[in-house]
Amino acid sequence: MKTAHIIAEVHLVEEPIASNFGQEPRESYPTILTVEQESFSSQVLLDDRSVVKPGAIIQVQFRFLVPGNALRKMILETEFDIWERERVGRGKVTEIVSAEKAGSG
Numbered sequence: 001m002k003t004a005h006i007i008a009e010v011h012l013v014e015e016p017i018a019s020n021f022g023q024e025p026r027e028s029y030p031t032i033l034t035v036e037q038e039s040f041s042s043q044v045l046l047d048d049r050s051v052v053k054p055g056a057i058i059q060v061q062f063r064f065l066v067p068g069n070a071l072r073k074m075i076l077e078t079e080f081d082i083w084e085r086e087r088v089g090r091g092k093v094t095e096i097v098s099a100e101k102a103g104s105g
Contacts, residue, residue, distance in 0.1 A: 008060055
């Protein structure tokens, strides 16, 4: 299992969405996280492969494709939008996982 760079509380949009985010059991989903005017490619990591329903509030792990750039912006309490084809939710960083712990595994 890959290791997360951050953990965030995520509020998914209420209405059904056209994206695949959380709609089928998978270990991860590709996403874009947007903070202010910057966007960062990431993966949502799901431990239990659970299906996520619209309107859910969940704790989610994120892993960045380019962690150095993203982690300069993604500090504790940072709020961001989550995109996968369309806006799927809003998140807030609740925990930073050390970059040293977030290996490629």
